[in-house]
Amino acid sequence: MSTSRTQHASPPFRAEHVGSLLRTQALLEKREAFDKGQCTLEEVRTVEDLAVEHVCRVQLETGIGSITDGEYRRGMFFEGVFDQLEGMTIIPNRPINEFKEYIPHIKMMYRFGVPAADSIYCTGKIKRTKPFYTHSFQHLKSLVPPEQVGHIKVNICSPTWFHQRHGSDLTYDGAVYETDTEYFTDLALAYQQEFRDLYDLGCRHIQIDDPTLAYFCDENMISGMKEAGVDHEALLDTYINAINLCTQERPADLRVSVHLCRGNFKGGQHFSSGGYGRIARKLFNDLDVDVYFLEYDDERSGDFEPLKHVPLGKKVVLGIMSSKTAVLETSGYLKSRVNEAAEVLMRGYPPRLKEVALDQLCISPQCGFAATWEGNHLTEEDEIQKLRLLVTTANEIWGEEAS
Structure with missing residues (x-):
């Protein structure tokens, strides 16, 4: 099952991870203290710096492809x-x-009687006057060997995140923006500026974390949108265009990936189900990204058949390992899943040889290990074992130094 193409010089790497990693105990304790008003933000930042140094060493030692700061500076x-x-x-x-009740995680809030939640509303023209993650990138850059700076990945939430929660009527002030197009155009300019600054610092991989696209796979949400009179196909097109505005005119050697998240809240709680078939053609052909991180850790993600729509030249990172449980998968299981996906790609549009299909694939956990700071129900040692297994399995499939 090996291929002669054994090594990637640029991301994505054969063995990947989505981005967030379990926080250190010291960071967990300090963040809890901060939430209780028992320490200052500056004290939290000091512990964050030390924690990022630790998690950077962990990634370098496991041999995993991309390196992130574990999202340690975010709640x-x-x-x-x-x-x-x-x-x-x-x-x-x-x-x-x-909040729109048809959104899966919002529906859950309604069900449990949650009266309110923090959010953001656009009250003026959007401008990026402060960077998002350049400081975090610079710190991480100082911790890796110079030849691995290009391996650093920066995760950024999708521009559609708050719009899907609130819809066009409650996302922005109508006196500021009259249409979604105006709103997303200015928002995209901010993303483009961030992308350029990160690129100039040496970043070569930016991952857009997007739960909103995966929600369009959920039949319950589609039914709810129809009942609410929302055109789900038109909204999907709007969101694809919103992301495309952010990624247009990027440098040729800047890889942009998108992770379709199905929910990973405080211990791995998921929110949406449904295979990618409903959105596959548009997702893989209309969305202007280089790489797709897809969740395939259980049956609610559907089968691999939608991969038939993946064109030549794009990469798919198969999220076939679970970040929600400590149970360690086997190399044999992971290899069988990769082989199954490759067989589907071979029958795709257009058909392709097995070697070509395998070359379009990589492997990872289905989501981060800690999309919220509390993290999932694993220990750091569980996390390390899973990352090492990904690297070992990738080497067995694609050859030595596959990462």
Whole structure:
């Protein structure tokens, strides 16, 4: 099952991880203390620096391909973008009736009687006057060998994140933006500026973390949108275009990937189900990204058949390992899943040889190990074993030094 193409000189690497990693005990304790008002933000930052140094060493020692800061400087995966933009106003305890009930995780909030939740509302013209993650990148850059700076991956939440929660009517002030196109155009300019600054610092891989696209695979959400009179196909097109505005005119050697998340909240709680078939053609052909991180850790993600729509030249990172449980998969299981996916790609549009199909594939956990700072139900040793297994399995499939 090996191929002569044994090594990637640029991301994605054969053995990948999505981005977030379990926080160190010291960081967990310090963040808890901060939330209780028992320490300052500066004290948290000091512990964060030490924790990032630790998690960087962990990744280098396991041999995993991409290197991240584990999202240690965030409480949740989406922090650090919208809250940094001029024109965005943080709304504490925004009433639940200003969230769209058909969204899977919002529906759960309604079900449990959650009266309000923090959110962000666009009250003025969007401008990027402060960077999102350049400081974090520079710190991580100082911790890796010079030849591995290009292996650093920066995760950024999708530009569609708050829009899907609130819809066009409650995402932005109508006196500021009259249409979604105007809103997403200015938002994209901010993303483009961040991408350029990261690139100039040496970043060569930016991953857009996007739960909104995977939600369109969920039949319950589609039914709810129809009941609410929302055109789900038109909205999907809007979101694809919103991401494409962010990625257009990027440098040729900057890889942009998208991770379709199905939910990974406080211990791995998921929110949406359904295979990628409903959106596959548009997802793989209309979305202007280089790489797709797809969740395939259980039956709610569907089968591999939608991969038939993946064109030549794009990469798919198969999330066939679970980040939600300590149970360690076997190399044999992971290899069988890769082989199954390759067989589907061979029958794709256009058909391709097995070697070509394998060359389009990589492997990873289905999601991060800690999309929220509390993390999933694993220990760091469990996490390390899983990362090492990915590297070992990748070497067995694609040859030595596959990462």
